[in-house]
Amino acid sequence: MRPFAYERATTAGAARAAHTGDAAYLGGGTNLVDLMRLGVAVPDRLIDVSGLAHDRIERRDDGAIVIGAGVRNSDLAADRTVRAELPVLSQAVLAGASGQIRNQATTGGNLLQRTRCPYFQDVTKPCNKREPGSGCAARDGENHNHAILGHTLTCVATHPSDMAVALTALDASVHLHGRDPLPLAELYRLPHDDASRDTTLAPGDLITAVEVPPPGMPSAYRKVRERASYAFALVSAAVALDVADGAVRGCRIALGGVAHRPWRAYRAERLLTGMPATEESFRRAALAEMENAEPLRDNGYKVPLTANLVCRTLSDLASGEGGRP
């Protein structure tokens, strides 16, 4: 890898100040260091933020749960409050990676991990995300695992995080050092004509925490994959559902593995609200969300798969098989 400077930041302010030029923040390093070995990431300076005091999970007086950016994925998934009140989040984190990686990976790093598109990870091939203007090799190449929603001629990659899908369904936002909090819905972006940016963050922006508003609905995470563990999602769904008197009072649906960002299924949510909580409504809403899907050469299967998965997860939650509260 390219030789680089390394420094350990002791405060967020110092970390922010040290971030110049081609610097990168280092959390758990489970993705960044791999990309450096592959020559995909070539920072000239690593600022280690794993020692900052962002390692706690706290409940604020207003009921919001605030997760420090340095909280390890294992600790997040095992936290009592998270498990009891945000089962979708705990399930999503545990559905990702392996035990060893979760021990190392941080909350902030998980949010900012890069796509696992094979062309992005191979510097001998074109990729607009890695090298703007070089083209998208995946669009007409091997795209079994790629996007079906919101992709462009520029990029068909998907966001790989499970945790971010759950947080999207939970209407979470990120705290940034020296900036106003940013809802996850505004953090992630679609590729449009510039795939090089996964998020709306400016260079040097530092995530210090993730804030989850007071929960209130049962929720669940379902992830589909070819092997039973240690694989990125073909498709995943984070779903929260509030049913009263047999009707849907509220619901939130976020999808993983289908787009450049965690995909909030607003259309399905709108259609469902006020409708009877039946499998028929669930299926109609799921299919409506898929009306805009544009599958690629190899991933047409994701359209029925996503519809089935959303319908099934909603049905399970409605029948009480999902998590509290």
Place this chain on the structure above:
Amino acid sequence: MRVEGREKVTGTARYAYEYPVAGAAYAFAVQAAAGPGRVTAVHDEEVLALPGVIAVLSHRNAPALKPVEDGELALFQSDEVAYRGQVVAAVVAETLDTAREAARLLRVDYDDRPPKVRLSPGDPGLYKPEEVNPSFPADTGQGDPDEAFGASAVRIDATYTTPAEHNNPMEPHATIAEWRDGGLTLHDSNQGASTVAATLAELFDLEPAQVRVVAPHVGGGFGSKGTPRPNVVLAAMAARVTGRPVKFAFTRQQMFATTGYRTPTIQRVRLGADADGTLTTIVHEVVEQTSTVREFAEQAATPTRMMYRAPHRRTAHRLARLDVPTPSWMRAPGETPGMFALECAMDELAFAAGVDPIELRVRNEPDTEPESGLPFSSRNLVACLRRGAELFGWDDRDPAPSVRRRGRKMYGTGVASATYPANLSPSKATAAAAPDGTFTVRIAAADIGTGARTALTAIAAEALKTDASRVTVEIGDSALPKAPLAGGSMGTASWGFAVTRACEALRADLDGGASPPVEASADTTEEVKARGDYARHAFGAQFAEVEVDVDTGEIRVPRMLGVFAAGRIVDPQRARSQFIGGMTMGLGMALMEESTMDERFGDYVNHDLAQYHVPACADVRDIDAVWIEESDPHLNPMGTKGIGEIGIVGAAAAVANALHHATGLRLRDLPLTPAAVLTNL
């Protein structure tokens, strides 16, 4: 416990790259980022200027090598690039990080053309190889299969495909090379020290005794280390050019173009039978790929030549010579893809004829080996099927597909036969007795994680009539008596044969009054040659249960059982590990293993273990292997048949057949994925 178990679990067992070497330099490989075509420039001056870079090797400056049979070893001998990913240069530096960074920065220019990499049954370039691996005829035939097929009451005509698959042993292909006193010492990860030493002597024009290959511990090979690979040549060349000991390993990503893989196959099988399922015709035609560098022809249809009785039969292999890395051995080459096709076709025939799949196989059991007419040294396929039926709970199975459902899951069970030849090669060995009552056995065998060292210790102790704790077996060194490689499931048989004979001779010397120190040696060449004409094969019956999610198409395998008849089992614990290891690899083949070729670039794109999936622990649930005790006097002194490969052979077909039973879907293309289930359900 394994003889070397303590060293392995405490991390003190050294693997090839781990030997401390004073003054070592580090090499890193540069792969062609284009191809096929020619290298037109290597801008080595740019990286030679970097601090710590010692040398850049390429066709422009590499020492000439003597030609050998395997063209993949002719490293840097010309500017030709046969396929994208071929090694075209190497950087040697003071540290690994410097070497890797310099390799990343090295600019190489190419004059390339579009790659031809698509394997297609209609390719006009398909040709018939002279023979298939290792030395079988490409085609065979008896009777009039076309006419008999047309006249059959029940007919199956189906095409099955298997993708390219990569071996992916845990330990990458790695070498430390050191030139000393005109000779070459190699710490190398391989499946046969004698083979590597002989090939390297040839390449570098040395006397065989001038090359020493040391490999006491090897972290897996699955066939990919059965022949020397470019890593050993690269390290030896870099050490010669720099005058330094050189350490070199391929990265996982690089292994997908440099260390072999299983060819993709397209297999058409035709089975014709009477109404009761008695076979009249078997036709098995295979299309597969090789490279422009060297011919490798996988023997996929050879098991069809000996599995079932039928008067009319034909097998054929056709190859496409493509701009791809040369395919090679991967666990049970031939049997693994071939039996997937044959055993799925047998299941289809059973269903079409309304005959139980086990009864169908029993009904077509031959008395002698079908094509050769040779007697079997022993054949207990039927016993395996019967025993498996009993253990797996087959007898109350409802044959109707797609009728077992619990909640949102569908369930089904399937069976397939397995077979693997009981190979044997000549070997040498010595056995020595010391005055303190201990024994040392020496043989250039390889323990690639199979437990070979432990099995040979038990075999030696038995022949010496002593306790295993008094016996030390030295292996993994070309300076030891010459032995065949760990391949073809013949290690224990071939090495054990020589070890037994050496130990028997030593025992006789001692019983005759010789006093230690005393040594005896053996060479089994004559005895191996003198064996009678028998068809020698191991057999097995493999069972699987699958669970299919109706919403997501996810396929899981809650239960797998293998029942094997593989001669005498020398070491039950290690044998069980071999069987279930093979079955687990077969599970991966069934559900996830697939190297995906990008036809525009001409390389395998999913070239790491995050993208090329093998089973995780969560995939492997209730899996068991048992065996039928066989006493077969026609094999070798131990009565063994070899167990390293047969476990994979029937696994994928058993899963595919179970998937049909669960869902009614006949998926003939591996791997069996949620995408395939959802699009067809």
